[in-house]
Amino acid sequence: MEFSVAMSETLENNLLEFLLKDKTEEEACFVLWYPAKGSKRFNVLLKEMILPSEDERVKHGNISILPNFFDRAKEYVRSKRGGLALIHTHPLSVGWQDLSGPDLHYERDVMAQEVFGVTGLPLVGLTLSGNQAWSARIYRRRAKKRPVLSWCISVRVVGKQLKTYYNPKLKPKQCPSDEMLRTTSVWGDDIQSDLMRMRVGIIGAGSVGSAVVEILSRMGIGEIYVMDYDKVEIHNLDRLVSAKQSDAKYSRSKSKIACRNAYKAKTNPDFRCKPHVLSIVEEDGYRVALNCDVLFSCVDRPWPRQVLNHISYASLIPVINGGVSFKTDHGRLIHGVFRAETVGPERVCMNCLGSYDAGEIQLDREGKLDDPQYISELKKTGQEPSRQNIMPFSISLAGLESIQFVELVTRIGRKGDLGQQTYDYYSGEILPVYKECHPECEYSKTVAEGDANMPYLADDPHIDK
Ligand SMILES: [Zn+2]
Ligand SMILES: [Zn+2]
CATH class of the missing domain: 3.40.50.720 (NAD(P)-binding Rossmann-like Domain)
Structure with missing residues (x-):
């Protein structure tokens, strides 16, 4: 199964405005999403952003989500019968982002299991880099084991234009052939x-x-x-x-x-x-x-x-x-x-x-x-x-x-x-x-x-x- 994330241009504009307002510090928010299951691609469709208030996260260069924000977001997506995605920024980096050890630990070991329990859907993690490039992953359930990380092949933004951010490991850049000159x-x-x-x-x-x-x-x-x-x-x-x-x-x-x-x-x-x-x-x-x-x-x-x-x-x-x-x-x-x-x-x-x-x-x-x-x-x-x-x-x-x-x-x-x-x-x-x-x-x-x-x-x- 492939995994891909998609969002509308309007949602992307709203996310960019909030997440990259101050490029000197990391920022984060949650998003409500719905699945659309293709025969070989599982689509994560981002629907609506859930923004933190001042007492729901701590900024110290890096970002820490406080438990009250996580609880509120979980409860909200459960009431909407959707899934939960966490987005955080790497404002000084460019392009598709890998995961740092602490990011992986937080998403997979702290959040993913609990998100399954509440929503019945896997946690989705996204990173937004300073040059407005998206990357995404999903944490799939495994019986009696910790969730397994799967990288998405792409993040698509759909509106007047179709913009696609490809995972360079799963879908590497292609060189045009002579026939395409x-x-x-x-x-x-x-x-x-x-x-x-x-x-x-x-x-x-x-x-x-x-x-x-x-x-x-x-x-x-x-x-x-x-x-x-x-x-x-x-x-x-x-x-x-x-x-x-x-x-x-x-x-x-x-x-x-x-x-x-x-x-x-x-x-x-x-x-x-x-x-x-x-x-x-x-x-x-x-x-x-x-x-x-x-x-x-x-x-x-x-x-x-x-x-x-x-x-x-x-x-x-x-x-x-x-x-x-x-x-x-x-x-x-x-x-x-x-x-x-x-x-x-x-x-x-x-x-x-x-x-x-x-x-x-x-x-x-x-x-x-x-x-x-x-x-x-x-x-x-x-x-x-x-x-x-x-x-x-x-x-x-x-x-x-x-x-x-x-x-x-x-x-x-x-x-x-x-x-x-x-x-x-x-x-x-x-x-x-x-x-x-x-x-x-x-x-x-x-x-x-x-x-x-x-x-x-x-x-x-x-x-x-
Ligand atoms: Zn990070
Ligand atoms: Zn119409």
């Missing part, structure tokens, strides 16, 4: 090294997803998951990147076809691509998605979009979503539009953007959108969903989604958020729209709640598992 010359070795260690999930391996896989493999991304339970059919061949006649003939899996192509396109020597013949609306697929740093929503249904929208806030994994709406009548274009946006903390959600029709989610859950009888009834009233699409649209959308990804992870445009970008065939323009979530939006309120606030899935995790 032109790409690296745009944003430099450090950012390219981050991309080379990133795990990105492409949900949906149809015409858009298969093209995104090709783009990311060439850009040098470290690891790609491709999730799709569908098989290649003959009518996919006019749009599906790298698919062959024989793939349709033998009904090969779309996710496996996309991975086969990714290995041909890769520029990263350590590249890995894993196909997942799963659905994001089932718990197995949902847990696989929680292993990723960024997700692409290349699905064409409202329910999977809603699940991905939920994940982006509740589990702090930014989601880049795209959609196509294309309709002709007797060879004449009625409308042709595609749009892309990035959702997650500090951004407007898909529901408030109208990226899916919330009214159709229940129809999707009931299987009505696949029901020929239901579709034929819609046809009579002219409301049937258009399945029309052309490869120039899917490739352009894959490009636009990838540009959203580039700005999220590199911030070369100095914006982080490019807004919702919509291309209209007739006007030919792509003008960004910036909005905020509705004050009552249920998604923006779930930030960092993880498994404490699961989306509606096809299988009920409380009963089926």
Whole structure:
């Protein structure tokens, strides 16, 4: 199991303001966190800081937490059914921090066992260095033995930008390869090294997803998951990147076809691509998605979009979503539009953007959108969903989604958020729209709640598992 910590940009800003106010002395505070358990990565999602009052800690160059502060923090996170994390600073150091003997003793031998007892969750320790770099570890329970220290592979800060602090021992810095020369010359070795260690999930391996896989493999991304339970059919061949006649003939899996192509396109020597013949609306697929740093929503249904929208806030994994709406009548274009946006903390959600029709989610859950009888009834009233699409649209959308990804992870445009970008065939323009979530939006309120606030899935995790 890997361990990774994530927090929103807002929480990070608040933590930095308190913890690094006076860089001449160490400082400390507690944080409430919630778990989000991926199939191979356990995510610690920092939710809310718990600050000490003057009589709850002693500063003497180093910092000492007094028992009354520890007791108050434990009680608070227990009442919130979450876990406890302790953060302290090393204001004179830079980069990922190792543990000193006294730090290890205090976290593992003094606090961890007690935190288990009160919260049922492992203690998490974080260190913040003077140059604002995070490092993190977790203390796992062992029966009748003292807790064992496991280092996290990364600390991620999610907002307008995705910033990742990698553990240099578990995820060492990567050297860009010669194939990446032109790409690296745009944003430099450090950012390219981050991309080379990133795990990105492409949900949906149809015409858009298969093209995104090709783009990311060439850009040098470290690891790609491709999730799709569908098989290649003959009518996919006019749009599906790298698919062959024989793939349709033998009904090969779309996710496996996309991975086969990714290995041909890769520029990263350590590249890995894993196909997942799963659905994001089932718990197995949902847990696989929680292993990723960024997700692409290349699905064409409202329910999977809603699940991905939920994940982006509740589990702090930014989601880049795209959609196509294309309709002709007797060879004449009625409308042709595609749009892309990035959702997650500090951004407007898909529901408030109208990226899916919330009214159709229940129809999707009931299987009505696949029901020929239901579709034929819609046809009579002219409301049937258009399945029309052309490869120039899917490739352009894959490009636009990838540009959203580039700005999220590199911030070369100095914006982080490019807004919702919509291309209209007739006007030919792509003008960004910036909005905020509705004050009552249920998604923006779930930030960092993880498994404490699961989306509606096809299988009920409380009963089926
Ligand atoms: Zn220390
Ligand atoms: Zn919203």
